[in-house]
Amino acid sequence: MVKVILLIIFAGAALYFALRLFLVHRGMDTAGRALSEISGMPEENRVLKSEIPDRHLEGLLEKINENLTELQKYRIQYKAQETALREQVEEISHDLRTPLTAILGYLKMMDRESLEAEDREALEVAVKKSETLQGLIQQFYELSQVTSENFRLEAERLDAAKLVRECCLAYYEVLEQRKLEAKIEIPDGPVWISADRNGLERVISNLLKNIERYAVSEFYVILYSDGGRIRLVFGNDIELDMRRENPEKLFERFYMGSASRSRGGTGLGLTISRHLVEGMHGKIHASYQERKGKDYLEIEICIM
Template identity: 30%
Template sequence: MFKQVKKRLTFLYTISLLCLLFLFIGILYFLISHEINQKQVDEVNGYFSKEKMDFMEDLYEKKHRGVEYDPNRTIFYYVYNQEGNLRYGKEVFQNLVGQIKKTEGNSSIKRMEWGKKHLLLVKKTLVINGVLYGFVVLGMDITGEEHVIQNITWTLVGMTLFFSLLFAYLGYYFAGQAMIPIKRAFLKQEKFVSDASHELRTPLSIFYGSLDLMQREEKLSAYGLEVLADARAEAELMNQLINNLLFLARSDKKELPLRLENVNLSELLENTCKRFSRRKAESIALITNIQKGIYLRCDELKIQQLISILLDNAFRYTVDGKIIVSLDTRNERLIITIEDTGCGISSTDLPHIFDRFYRADLSREKGGTGLGLSIAKSIVDAHGGKISASSIEGEGSKFIVFFSREK
């Protein structure tokens, strides 16, 4: 149990840290890339502002025609007239002009890949006194900057994964250290419950014997016999409580003995329902929808105890109405459903009904020790099944038990 809690805490801690680190990387990547990209665009825009008049001259200069190749340039450009015809340009990569698609609009910024190169392209219009003469496509090689951004990103991702593993290990270790005092206290409580339950059996047996001897006395008055009957009823309640505590103590230690055999679950459920139907109130209708011939590999006595707890719970809190018991198979699972039309359970109490000694509101005070549903859940867990409960206050409750056919 403690190992599962420690693993769950470590997993939640690591996932939370991983999400925060990846969020940090995403924000950092956005800020770095935005800053670098903005500087690149500003550099191209600055070059355009500086050379704008030269670009105007290139439109009408007869000597400037075609494209010149100059690999030593930082910024390359292509000058187009109003009709979109290329007039002049200087490029750093041969035959690049054929790969540049003319974009619509007065100005635009885009990035493209050409081979292994990353390029920034900026389109600027040549306008003087409101008259459009043409446009220029300027560009620069940003391969180095892109590689820097990628290297920074992968470095941050690698560091994130490394530190996440490191923090997962440290979190697992420190979670274990933090749970040591909790584990000690739990084990002490567990040992106390187990020892106290065992030790109480002896004086309780003596108490039972003393009650039997006193009942044989002929001189006891009617009042004395009534007192003895009350004492025996309380002793039986105490004995039931001790047995329940011992059951839960063994379940906590994973020492709950199970005698597994193939049991006809249909017959077991029908027989248990018949036993309860003999002592039910006339105002309660017991309806069974039990599929025949369903077998389960289980401990028959434990499953019978489980069914008895759920049925007793249904009859205890149903004064007038019906109780429906069903058994069927669905998707390789056996499903036991016990539904009543009793007082129901409030939404506040519903999440806690399987807790030990938990008692719901006063409208459901009908005696008992508050351990029945805890024992039912322990039995289901021991058989690898699942139990769930749903309820609407004032309308009734439904308990569903799932078992796998393999069990």
């Protein structure tokens, strides 16, 4: 009789601990899923809660919640600093654009024919440097715009083939001056997509400017159409030292590779392009390709 009682006690204890272990495991799984959700939506300021009365699990969750609270404070501070910096950049850019535009206007109004050769050369340098500065200020302003929480792109039905063709023609003279061998493949008929016209045009212009600045001897622009989705590929041969760099870093703000430092790059054009493409629910990525013994930088855009 005693053995039966002991057996019942042991069986009950085993059942209790098994059930307790099951509940603890389930509670940890639930907390793990909740932690993943909280990490994905930090702005909601949620905390982890224990579904079972277990002091060890509750103690662990309490420590995690303390860390989540601290991280939330840092996120709020970082977001506030980013917003303040963006607003300051926007204000400074706006304040600089007006007087710089006036300076450029006066420089271009000057009578070049009445100047000595040396003075004309100095004037051309001043105009060129002013235009470069104007471009930099414009990029800072655009970056502050596309990273703003209130920035929105308006989708419309547009012919991607026509837009790409027009942008390439607009850059034809500049690219021809670089004596670059071109390969452009665009469908003859219309390729209809839903996208923001100004945003997509800006992206294409940025990538063509990137080619103009860094291509060694040749480039290609290819537009693929696949049932309402487009793939737009920009590629150009590159110098050997660029191959050592991570291509995805090109989209980081202010990132400049070794070639950029000697060719006037700002590290903003591709960052702006990334924000614009993602704002149109598209994707953009960069990679290195090797063809016929030459290295190429290839940037591909996918937009529905």
